Amino acid sequence: MTSSLSHELAEHELLKKEVNSSTSDESLSKPKSLMISDSESNKTNTKHSNMEIILFFLSACGATIPPNCLLSCLITYNWLYGEGTYILLNLCIFLPLIPISYVQSVYDMYYDRLKGSFTSFLFRGVVSYNFCFLIAIAPFISNVIVLLSLSFVIATFSACLQGSLLQMASFVSNSDQLKVAVSSGLIGSGILILIISLVTGFGRKENEEGKYAFFLLITIFELLCFFSFIRLMYTPLVRDAMNEKDSTMERRDHTLKIKNSKCLSEEEDDEISKKSWPCCISMIITVAPQMAICSWFAQVKTDWIELPQILFFIRLFFDLLGRPASLFCDTSMKNIQIMSFARLCLTPLFFVASEMGNDALVIFLDVFFSFTCGYLVAAIYQVAPKLLTSEQSYYLSQQTGLLNTSLSSSLVFGVLVSLSLFLFNTRN
Numbered sequence: 001m002t003s004s005l006s007h008e009l010a011e012h013e014l015l016k017k018e019v020n021s022s023t024s025d026e027s028l029s030k031p032k033s034l035m036i037s038d039s040e041s042n043k044t045n046t047k048h049s050n051m052e053i054i055l056f057f058l059s060a061c062g063a064t065i066p067p068n069c070l071l072s073c074l075i076t077y078n079w080l081y082g083e084g085t086y087i088l089l090n091l092c093i094f095l096p097l098i099p100i101s102y103v104q105s106v107y108d109m110y111y112d113r114l115k116g117s118f119t120s121f122l123f124r125g126v127v128s129y130n131f132c133f134l135i136a137i138a139p140f141i142s143n144v145i146v147l148l149s150l151s152f153v154i155a156t157f158s159a160c161l162q163g164s165l166l167q168m169a170s171f172v173s174n175s176d177q178l179k180v181a182v183s184s185g186l187i188g189s190g191i192l193i194l195i196i197s198l199v200t201g202f203g204r205k206e207n208e209e210g211k212y213a214f215f216l217l218i219t220i221f222e223l224l225c226f227f228s229f230i231r232l233m234y235t236p237l238v239r240d241a242m243n244e245k246d247s248t249m250e251r252r253d254h255t256l257k258i259k260n261s262k263c264l265s266e267e268e269d270d271e272i273s274k275k276s277w278p279c280c281i282s283m284i285i286t287v288a289p290q291m292a293i294c295s296w297f298a299q300v301k302t303d304w305i306e307l308p309q310i311l312f313f314i315r316l317f318f319d320l321l322g323r324p325a326s327l328f329c330d331t332s333m334k335n336i337q338i339m340s341f342a343r344l345c346l347t348p349l350f351f352v353a354s355e356m357g358n359d360a361l362v363i364f365l366d367v368f369f370s371f372t373c374g375y376l377v378a379a380i381y382q383v384a385p386k387l388l389t390s391e392q393s394y395y396l397s398q399q400t401g402l403l404n405t406s407l408s409s410s411l412v413f414g415v416l417v418s419l420s421l422f423l424f425n426t427r428n
Contacts, residue, residue: 048173048237053181055232056169060185061192062225063128063161066135066154067093068316069193069218070147072203074298075309079206081144086298086308087422090415092148093155094291097408100159105401108167113249117242122233124164129226131157136219139211162186163404170400172241176327176382183378184323190316192221197309204306272388276399278333279384280406283377286340287407289347290373291414292421293366299422300354300362307359314363315370322374331379333387343372351421377407 071093074086112120134154141147165185169178196217197203202210232238294315297308304310350369353361384399 048175048177052232052235052237053177055228055235056165056178056181057185057188058225058228059125059232060162060165060182061189062132062222062229063158063165063189064186065189065193065218065222065225066132067151067158068189069135069196069215070138070151070154072190072193072197072309072312074203074312075206075305076203076208076211077144077147078298078308080208081147083298084422084426085144087295087415087419088148089151090291090295091412091419092151093158094408094411094415096152096156097159097162098405098412100156101163101401101404101408104160104163104167105398105405108164108401109249109398112245117245118233118239121164121168121242124160125229125233128157128161128164129222129229132161132222133219133226135222136215139215159408163401166404167400168238170385171245172238179381180324180327180378183381184320187316187320187323187374190313191320193218194313194316196221204309206305272399273402275387276384276402278337279380279387279403282333282336282340283380283403283406284410284413285344286373286376286380287410288414288417289344290369291411292417293347293350293369293414295415295418296351296354296421299418299425301357302359302362303357304359307362311362311366314366318367318370319374322371322376323378325371326375326378326382329379331383333383336376336379336383339372340376343369343376 071086071089074089077085077089108120114120115123132154134150138147138150141150165182166179169182172178196214200210200214200217202208202214294312297311297315300307300311347369350362350365353365381400381403384403388399
């Protein structure tokens with residue numbers, strides 16, 4: 001749910017110059033210093049139309065509406081199936097992110113080259129959305145095992161859709177606008193869910209009133225997001241970027257004679273990982289504590305029955321607010337590391353406050369941790385491409401996959417921390 005995040009278009013233009021300047025190998029033997037200079041001269045901060053930004057935002061919303069709407073019903077599900085249900089629901093929803101993000105980072109480029117980028121992205125998107133429509137059967141479920149199984153299936157294809165949209169934003173344009181639009185959309189779906197919850201009244205109390213209307217409206221809006229995704233795929237911006245990506249891969253395959261599915265040699269793979277690891281570590285120590293906090297909402301000691309759901313929506317709103325805020329601050333990698341470590345050290349305060357029964361302090365800490373999480377995650381995605389050289393900008397999709405894997409791992413680790421604390425408290 002990024003500054004110069006797509007250097008790939010600059011690389012494409014560079015390759016065009018190299019291929020077309022001469023029929024000989026002279027252009028392919030240009031000095032690296034000259035290549036970097038040419039690449040830098042081609043970088044522009046592209047501005048996009050409001051329609052393009054909205055389509056990216058709505059497509060991303062559709063990727064997280066189904067899992068987020070299930071999580072928003074934490075009060076009802078805890079009442080129906082007992083304490084600990086919310087933590088298990090988090091685990092089922094975030095666990096598929098790890099294998100999906102890894103598989104995408106390794107094999108997506110291969111299938112893009114095999115079938116063509118447009119066909120591959122459209123196929124992944126349509127199939128993922130179709131499985132996300134399973135949310136329509138949620139109100140007819142009366143068994144916790146079935147609920148958790150449905151959540152796992154929906155989350156698996158939601159993760160696939162999220163990864164595809166993040167990759168698409170990374171190479172379609174070198175502007176930060178699209179990356180922030182996707183990142184914000186992944187979180188912004190919670191605002192829509194909040195409105196539907198307020199209108200229908202479902203999920204806020206220990207009853208099932210309004211559940212059919214709630215999930216019907218969720219399904220309708222998911223359908224709207226699906227059509228937005230289809231429209232996005234057929235915009236000139238995306239089609240041209242897909243065609244350019246395919247052309248670049250063909251030229252590069254011919255030049256480098258790449259035959260394997262990973263598209264990276266071991267040396268290149270190690271180099272990308274080495275340069276990206278500061279971002280990955282910062283991602284983990286930022287997101288893992290946040291997920292531990294979010295999974296604990298239903299365990300907060302309070303006399304205010306609606307507080308857990310309020311904390312859930314506060315988290316989504318201020319996380320969303322923090323993401324575009326990163327566009328207005330030029331944050332360095334060093335500052336991100338300092339902020340993420342300081343935030344990690346403050347995390348125990350939330351769990352202490354949750355045991356004290358101080359609602360105001362819990363809400364304040366929820367606001368603080370959510371805003372800083374959104375800000376840092378968006379900043380990490382913006383800074384990461386700057387760590388690569390111009391020649392390595394071809395591998396932005398692989399770097400994005402690496403960041404997505406770190407994000408996914410930290411989400412699951414945070415949930416496991418909350419689950420461990422819950423089991424410890426239960427035994428005592």
